[in-house]
Amino acid sequence: xxxxxxxxxxxxxxxxxxxxxxxxxxxxxxxxxxxxxxxxxxxxxxxxxxxxxxxxxxxxxxxxxxxxxxxxxxxxxxxxxxxxxxxxxxxxxxxxxxxxxxxxxxxxxxxxxxxxxxxxxxxxxxxxxxxxxxxxxxxxxxxxxxxxxxxxxxxxxxxxxxxxxxxxxxxxxxxxxxxxxxxxxxxxxxxxxxxxxxxxxxxxxxxxxxxxxxxxxxxxxxxxxxxxxxxxxxxxxxxxxxxxxxxxxxxxxxxxxxxxxxxxxxxxxxxxxxxxxxxxxxxxxxxxxxxxxxxxxxxxxxxxxxxxxxxxxxxxxxxxxxxxxxxxxxxxxxxxxxxxx
Amino acid sequence: xxxxxxxxxxxxxxxxxxxxxxxxxxxxxxxxxxxxxxxxxxxxxxxxxxxxxxxxxxxxxxxxxxxxxxxxxxxxxxxxxxxxxxxxxxxxxxxxxxxxxxxxxxxxxxxxxxxxxxxxxxxxxxxxxxxxxxxxxxxxxxxxxxxxxxxxxxxxxxxxxxxxxxxxxxxxxxxxxxxxxxxxxxxxxxxxxxxxxxxxxxxxxxxxxxxxxxxxxxxxxxxxxxxxxxxxxxxxxxxxxxxxxxxxxxxxxxxxxxxxxxxxxxxxxxxxxxxxxxxxxxxxxxxxxxxxxxxxxxxxxxxxxxxxxxxxxxxxxxxxxxxxxxxxxxxxxxxxxxxxxxxxxxxxxxxxxxxxxxxxxxxxxxxxxxxxxxxxxxxxxxxxxxxxxxxxxxxxxxxxxxxxxxxxxxxxxxxxxxxxxxxxxxxxxxxxxxxxxxx
Numbered sequence: 152x153x154x155x156x157x158x159x160x161x162x163x164x165x166x167x168x169x170x171x172x173x174x175x176x177x178x179x180x181x182x183x184x185x186x187x188x189x190x191x192x193x194x195x196x197x198x199x200x201x202x203x204x205x206x207x208x209x210x211x212x213x214x215x216x217x218x219x220x221x222x223x224x225x226x227x228x229x230x231x232x233x234x235x236x237x238x239x240x241x242x243x244x245x246x247x248x249x250x251x252x253x254x255x256x257x258x259x260x261x262x263x264x265x266x267x268x269x270x271x272x273x274x275x276x277x278x279x280x281x282x283x284x285x286x287x288x289x290x291x292x293x294x295x296x297x298x299x300x301x302x303x304x305x306x307x308x309x310x311x312x313x314x315x316x317x318x319x320x321x322x323x324x325x326x327x328x329x330x331x332x333x334x335x336x337x338x339x340x341x342x343x344x345x346x347x348x349x350x351x352x353x354x355x356x357x358x359x360x361x362x363x364x365x366x367x368x369x370x371x372x373x374x375x376x377x378x379x380x381x382x383x384x385x386x387x388x389x390x391x392x393x394x395x396x397x398x399x400x401x402x403x404x405x406x407x408x409x410x411x412x413x414x415x416x417x418x419x420x421x422x423x424x425x426x427x428x429x430x431x432x433x434x435x436x437x438x439x440x441x442x443x444x445x446x447x448x449x450x451x452x453x454x455x456x457x458x459x460x461x462x463x464x465x466x467x468x469x470x471x472x473x474x475x476x477x478x479x480x481x482x483x484x485x486x487x488x489x490x491x492x
Numbered sequence: 493x494x495x496x497x498x499x500x501x502x503x504x505x506x507x508x509x510x511x512x513x514x515x516x517x518x519x520x521x522x523x524x525x526x527x528x529x530x531x532x533x534x535x536x537x538x539x540x541x542x543x544x545x546x547x548x549x550x551x552x553x554x555x556x557x558x559x560x561x562x563x564x565x566x567x568x569x570x571x572x573x574x575x576x577x578x579x580x581x582x583x584x585x586x587x588x589x590x591x592x593x594x595x596x597x598x599x600x601x602x603x604x605x606x607x608x609x610x611x612x613x614x615x616x617x618x619x620x621x622x623x624x625x626x627x628x629x630x631x632x633x634x635x636x637x638x639x640x641x642x643x644x645x646x647x648x649x650x651x652x653x654x655x656x657x658x659x660x661x662x663x664x665x666x667x668x669x670x671x672x673x674x675x676x677x678x679x680x681x682x683x684x685x686x687x688x689x690x691x692x693x694x695x696x697x698x699x700x701x702x703x704x705x706x707x708x709x710x711x712x713x714x715x716x717x718x719x720x721x722x723x724x725x726x727x728x729x730x731x732x733x734x735x736x737x738x739x740x741x742x743x744x745x746x747x748x749x750x751x752x753x754x755x756x757x758x759x760x761x762x763x764x765x766x767x768x769x770x771x772x773x774x775x776x777x778x779x780x781x782x783x784x785x786x787x788x789x790x791x792x793x794x795x796x797x798x799x800x801x802x803x804x805x806x807x808x809x810x811x812x813x814x815x816x817x818x819x820x821x822x823x824x825x826x827x828x829x830x831x832x833x834x835x836x837x838x839x840x841x842x843x844x845x846x847x848x849x850x851x852x853x854x855x856x857x858x859x860x861x862x863x864x865x866x867x868x869x870x871x872x873x874x875x876x877x878x879x880x881x882x883x884x885x886x887x888x889x890x891x892x893x894x895x896x897x898x899x900x901x902x903x904x905x906x907x908x909x910x911x912x913x914x915x916x917x918x919x920x921x922x923x924x925x926x927x928x929x930x931x
Contacts, residue, residue: 204598207554211594214561215587221565222584225576229569233886236566240894243562244901247555251905254551258544258916299887452577459656460584467588474595474618481603488603 155451158223163433165219169212171422176209177274178328180253184271194344197336204482222460227440227450234293234302235284242280249273282320286312290442291373315366322362326355330421334414339489349402349412356399380435387431394424495567495885498895504860505902506560509553511859514627515680516546517620522711524613534704537925545913547601552909571874571884577651578643579636579659586629593622628669635668639737640875663737667729674726678719679855682822685712686852689845700926717826724819735784738876739793741869744804745812746780748794755780755792760813763806804871811865818858825851
């Protein structure tokens with residue numbers, strides 16, 4: 152495999168990882184907010200129990216993505232940074248508010264509601280903002296002024312495709328988190344929270360899929376190249392839809408113990424669904440990082456650096472995997488943590 | 493210029509939280525170990541309360557760390573292009589160190605009661621190692637900007653012959669990394685000392701609480717003394733490193749214009765560009781030469797060796813003085829306290845406690861002055877002798893809007909962090925925990 156291709160595959164895998172964990176994280180924050188006021192519901196407790204020990208780890212994946220992007224593709228960083236300064240800068244502000252307020256909320260009585268609502272709302276704005284970067288890379292929103300790229304905000308904000316992407320990011324975050332929390336509640340043996348989240352997953356799943364398909368039709372003429380490329384990746388998208396259907400049906404199958412829906416399996420299938428879709432999308436995006444200005448080859452670093460980075464990755468993963476397993480056992484498996492009151 | 497202001501402000505903000513984030517885990521380890529040794533419940537309460545405070549600060553620390561990590565790519569694309577090709581390794585490894593810190597922090601925070609003591613110690617030690625490693629690795633990139641190695645530039649300004657590990661182990665890496673780590677430990681020790689001293693000065697606290705705070709200030713004094721002295725010894729090495737690799741910065745720090753042997757050390761005053769001297773300063777004869785080369789006849793280069801447009805802003809002399817001055821005062825304070833309590837066998841008097849209350853904030857100011865000195869003293873370069881700051885900064889519009897927004901954000905966060913800390917510890921006074929411990 153070409154080195155730049157390997158590099159972009161690793162980068163894309165990190166994006167996949169972050170989009171899944173980030174969606175669950177932001178979505179869980181939102182559900183925690185929605186159910187936070189209702190005294191009779193444990194749904195918010197479940198969401199917060201998942202969030203407390205995991206948000207830091209999720210957050211690191213975002214930094215990992217940025218660092219990997221700059222390290223593997225330093226020549227792409229320049230253009231992306233200039234174009235995305237404002238949207239990413241705003242994203243950082245939202246992320247900071249969301250993170251800090253979420254932690255502060257648990258530590259103080261005064262302003263509790265204000266903190267809860269602010270962190271819930273900003274949390275749900277974030278994935279939308281992050282997803283809206285995608286259409287920018289597809290072409291038509293960047294112009295060169297005096298040799299420097301500039302983002303065409305007017306055109307961007309008045310284009311349908313951006314709002315469709317935003318809707319897609321939003322519905323995905325809510326769907327993934329609802330489905331995941333349903334499983335988390337089931338693991339904790341909380342039947343009422345399980346039903347609450349399962350119900351949300353049931354209406355959000357098809358919605359997010361429909362929005363995804365509709366988004367393709369709103370792509371502007373400049374992005375027609377990727378729609379062409381989608382046709383070469385029909386296998387991936389087809390698999391994605393199939394996996395979704397299997398996972399979705401599993402939510403309606405009654406288990407031997409009487410519980411409605413195999414939530415764990417559903418989560419696995421839906422994560423695979425997004426995996427296939429994301430890799431199919433990524434492969435259709437090649438060879439461009441930003442159409443038509445930048446290809447992966449043009450952005451790539453020198454081979455010496457790349458090899459050393461690869462080694463650092465492998466060593467880092469060897470140390471981290473056991474740590475993740477311990478983490479997972481303590482917070483996602485351990486009944487003492489899941490069932491505490 | 494705006495890009496630099498925005499990034500400088502962000503760093504200045506992050507440094508406070510990052511320093512505390514590196515230092516607190518060490519204090520928690522010490523308290524945990526003291527608990528294992530003495531079986532004194534007070535130490536257990538101490539480590540618990542520090543952990544609670546740490547959790548609040550960590551949220552801001554992680555968020556602001558994410559900000560600087562992403563902002564640096566956004567604001568200095570010209571810089572990151574070279575960084576990505578030459579010194580990407582420490583950034584990459586730092587993420588892993590950070591992940592380890594985050595994972596074990598969650599474990600220590602939310603699973604401590606389910607873990608046996610040894611596993612709890614391993615968790616918090618991993619947090620401390622992860623935190624220190626993050627700081628050291630990021631400092632590595634900073635050190636490399638001061639003493640760039642491991643690559644060459646060809647005539648077209650392209651980077652060639654990259655040797656990532658030579659860049660990693662650049663000449664100033666080790667000294668600077670030690671400087672950052674021990675000074676962080678020092679700062680947190682003095683912050684803990686401040687809080688304990690402030691409580692001890694109150695007349696209406698119970699004996700139980702008084703004992704508790706005495707134990708905490710004792711830990712602070714010992715660690716503070718060791719760390720402030722190490723910082724100073726290492727600071728001496730740092731000066732020698734500057735002398736060898738970046739004499740322009742040393743000259744600016746000391747306001748030295750003419751290259752001389754037997755150079756004096758100027759303390760205080762400010763550097764005058766017109767008169768080419770440091771005004772109103774106390775001069776210690778030969779001291780600068782000794783500082784730079786361990787000999788009184790060491791030749792120290794002056795600013796006039798360089799064209800004026802390559803001089804750093806001359807007020808770095810003041811920043812340098814603030815950093816060294818505060819460091820010296822803190823060494824003096826901690827050793828005076830040790831002398832008082834263990835040689836004279838007396839209780840610390842009120843005036844000394846009052847000095848300790850000021851110690852923590854002073855240490856923070858010292859850290860900030862040190863970072864400002866190091867980064868402003870590097871100007872006009874971002875990467876010394878390779879890349880000027882003006883060539884590295886972004887060409888995007890809108891930096892002004894972002895700058896305003898971020899300044900507002902930081903102001904709010906500072907106020908809210910303090911408010912949350914105060915409100916949390918008011919609602920959970922140590923008194924209650926001390927009373928409960930016997931039950």
